[in-house]
Amino acid sequence: MKYKYCDMHCDTLTAEGNLQATPERHKKGGCYLQCFAAFLFRPDGSLYRRALALFDKFDGWCKEFGLNRVGSSADLKENALNAVLTVEEGGAIEGDLNKLAEFYARGVRMMTLTWNFPNRLGFPNLSVTEERGRARETERGLTAFGVEVVERMKELHMIVDVSHGSDKLLFDVKETLKDTPFVASHSNAASVFDCPRNLTDEEIKAVADSGGVIGLNFCADFLSEDKTKEGQRAAALAHVRAVINAGGEDVLALGSDFDGIPQNAFLRSPADVPLLLADCEKEFGPRVTEKIAKDNFLRVFRTVCG
Numbered sequence: 001m002k003y004k005y006c007d008m009h010c011d012t013l014t015a016e017g018n019l020q021a022t023p024e025r026h027k028k029g030g031c032y033l034q035c036f037a038a039f040l041f042r043p044d045g046s047l048y049r050r051a052l053a054l055f056d057k058f059d060g061w062c063k064e065f066g067l068n069r070v071g072s073s074a075d076l077k078e079n080a081l082n083a084v085l086t087v088e089e090g091g092a093i094e095g096d097l098n099k100l101a102e103f104y105a106r107g108v109r110m111m112t113l114t115w116n117f118p119n120r121l122g123f124p125n126l127s128v129t130e131e132r133g134r135a136r137e138t139e140r141g142l143t144a145f146g147v148e149v150v151e152r153m154k155e156l157h158m159i160v161d162v163s164h165g166s167d168k169l170l171f172d173v174k175e176t177l178k179d180t181p182f183v184a185s186h187s188n189a190a191s192v193f194d195c196p197r198n199l200t201d202e203e204i205k206a207v208a209d210s211g212g213v214i215g216l217n218f219c220a221d222f223l224s225e226d227k228t229k230e231g232q233r234a235a236a237l238a239h240v241r242a243v244i245n246a247g248g249e250d251v252l253a254l255g256s257d258f259d260g261i262p263q264n265a266f267l268r269s270p271a272d273v274p275l276l277l278a279d280c281e282k283e284f285g286p287r288v289t290e291k292i293a294k295d296n297f298l299r300v301f302r303t304v305c306g
Contacts, residue, residue, distance in 0.1 A: 004032035008215035011260030091119035119147035141168030186255030189242035208247030215255020
């Protein structure tokens with residue numbers, strides 16, 4: 001395999017049935033590191049208890065499939081599938097900074113602050129109102145408690161993830177973290193396909209200026225209206241190009257969202273990631289492709305998590 005790669009986000013821990021991401025497909029595609037999200041998609045009940053159950057599931061998978069559990073860069077192994085535990089939906093700490101510290105102790109090294117619903121930390125990218133319908137949320141960002149959470153995550157050496165967050169939330173995070181990198185683990189470029197989940201050029205530059213990265217999301221609905229294999233292939237490369245043009249070659253990484261999205265005709269599973277990287281190499285050359293595949297995310301991981 002020419003390029004080993006890191007994937008900043010998948011929902012495989014939460015998914016049931018026929019999985020897109022499996023150890024066999026990871027190996028076939030050359031996956032070096034996979035971030036496994038405890039994705040807490042229902043706003044009802046105890047998100048905290050469900051998070052703990054998914055942490056237990058992750059622990060079991062590491063033993064069953066021989067995944068190399070990683071808490072810092074010192075844990076990385078070259079000839080293994082390195083696995084990082086993350087959380088998608090900051091509401092899982094249920095307003096308690098002690099639970100955030102507990103998550104870190106369980107191995108969580110990145111947390112997406114919001115999902116598709118407002119929570120105690122802040123507001124998601126989509127604003128649903130009677131007056132505006134479904135539009136980008138531009139006015140509401142981090143709450144006062146959300147600022148406390150971001151500050152505590154910095155102290156804990158946990159990566160702050162703004163995917164799914166509102167426009168204002170992203171800039172609030174940048175202001176709160178000051179000189180610490182943050183990420184959008186699975187987001188694309190609004191300049192290519194304009195939907196609330198994709199980032200504007202200004203937002204891409206803000207992430208880049210922090211030293212952070214943006215993981216290219218493989219969700220067809222965020223890439224293009226053309227859902228054919230060739231349409232998705234062209235769209236994925238267009239988003240790669242747009243993110244690099246807006247933020248530079250150090251800002252782009254991969255964040256597939258496997259098992260949280262319908263199958264993409266071009267990028268069906270981890271086994272297909274080399275197809276995307278081959279296209280990147282043709283346009284940007286091997287050095288930039290190596291950054292996209294692995295080096296950019298590993299730089300952030302080392303900087304924040306040690």
